[in-house]
Amino acid sequence: MDITLFGQYVINGLMLGVMYALVAVGFTLFFGVLDVIKFSHGDLLTVGAFTAFATYLALKAMHVASPWLQLVAISLAAMTAMGVLGAAIAKYLVLPLRTAPALNTLLLTLMLGTVLREAVRLIFPDGSNPKPFPRLLPTDAYTWGAFTLRLDSLILLMAGLAMIVLVHLIINRTKLGLAIRAVAQDGETARTMGVDFTAIVLVTFAIGSAVAAFAGVMNGLYYNEINFGMGLLLGVFGFSAAVVGGLGNIYGAILGGFLFAGLQTIGAVALPFASAYKDVFALAVLIAVMAWRPTGLIAEKTSERV
């Protein structure tokens, strides 16, 4: 294969990988602190992207023309709003169900996802149709043979990677991160050590949801198109990535995200049959990996639990 063509596939795959990883990180954070699977996560991404879009429209109406200012404003608005929404979901829907079977939380969030999705469709004007997300980043393109890299794609890739590093730093280098890890390892003991359990859970949900909103904005800026169903498949892929990487482990989620994106790209490019089977291929490999390592590639540290 032509090296420039190969380079194009790698960039495409990396971009997808970053987005899957950002979604997967949320799943894994929630599972870490509460042992719950929150299926509305993908739809939170959608709501985040639409919040950003609505903010953009509002800014435009107020004649704020600077693209950088718009960019910062829509990202902050989406992330703040989704952070609050995520925490609210945790407080009013997930935490009250703590003593109920885990299946209930799963079902509840699955239904919540549908509610969010349909709400976007019905409440947003003409929400059934795809919306053109603004191009706020410079679109200068560099071409080498079959390889075309646009500056906006490069910036988004860097921003996505930076966000992953930031989450990593928060979890591993801050006191808040220490508390999150303590709750994840053993909620009861963390409580006796003076960690405010509820507050930490809410903050974790807020972080995970804000990261999803970030992924939503990224998705919009990359594809220049958002629609009410965009989060559904991203949620499924992100969840698969989190599971195969090892639910509860943040590195597992990142690894899973890139692995899944890589498999999809290979499925579309290298297999002799039609590219329509790329998801089938990618998911089949994940199933095989899970059969081989049921707890995921990098399992959550659970050995201390009795």
Place this chain on the structure above:
Amino acid sequence: MMRRGTVAVLATVLLTAASFAVAAKDKVKVGFIGPLTGGTAANGIGGRNSAELAVKLRNADAKAKYEYDLTVLDDECKPNVAVQVATKLGTDRGIVASVSHYCSVAAIAAVETYHRLGLPVVVWGAVLPDITYRNKYAEVHRVNGTMINQNEEAAKLMTSLGFKRWVSIHDTTDYGKGHNQYFSEFLKAGGGEIVGTFGVTADQQDFTAELTQAKALNPQVIYFGGLTPIGIRLRSQMDKLGLNAVFQGTSGIKSDAFIEGLGPLAEGSLSFAEGAPLEKLPGGQSFKAEYDKAGYKEPPEAYGAFAFAAMKLVLDRIEEAGPDRNKVRDALNKTANYDSIVGPVTFDDHGQNTVPIISKYVAQDGKWVIWEDSEYASGKRKLAK
């Protein structure tokens, strides 16, 4: 004894008279099915409004024999849901006929149900040929043309413009596969070449892998067999990867949503559709006037006029034959040279309209412009490559 009998007769007479006074006309129920939720909901809602308009106008007409009651159901553009809602209409014996389906996947799944339950239907938007041609069901009719007519015209125009190399991307539903098949056949006959074919799933978001491969094949035209949401994604991701080719779609992208979703990027995209723009249709002006007067929020979209024509045809047949499924079915089958707002309708022995108008469109300055009227046809602008 005599007295009681007289009272009974008197009561009957009075009651009958009273019921006549309350409802002068018998109520007749008709159905409408389309995608009211999901990715193609805009088209479904436009069709729903148009069909509803036909019913409203008929009910306002003093000469109509019956008062019509419209039952609207949502097939979500999904085969399984389509069968459910078709069964719901079919088993309701009060429903005399239905105007059903915009999505081919939904229509093809449901034809069996209509046949089994004996409910006459007129398809208003789905273009898969198999819907009328796979079986010979007396219950199934269609006012719009099929993708066969559409792709024949498309291949003719594109080869006449001198294009030689295509990459075909289609969704893997019956709809997308059908488009790909018919277009390939007509293109080959016309001397064009398809250098690569990619099937994609109907809810796919990322096409960079397929488009990167397509780009390496260096096509002049990307043919796309599928619906608007994917069309938008494909076109904008082509730009992202620097793939400069003409984007040629089908009736599936002939919607306002395609142009709104893409903005300036839509410029120079092509689409082909049955019928003609509202203002060019025989009864388009009056339909548009009535539609606007009714105050619908959503536009009728590309197939609204067909939904209206289909519903009007159904109502006309009920007026003639009476509210009986079998009689309406037979009356529909005899339709020849019926004057509708989408032009004359003549059903062949498969219930397919044999005289559909096909129009060619190009996106120019944020609007779908009839090819012949466009600056691309006059040579003032050039399609990419």
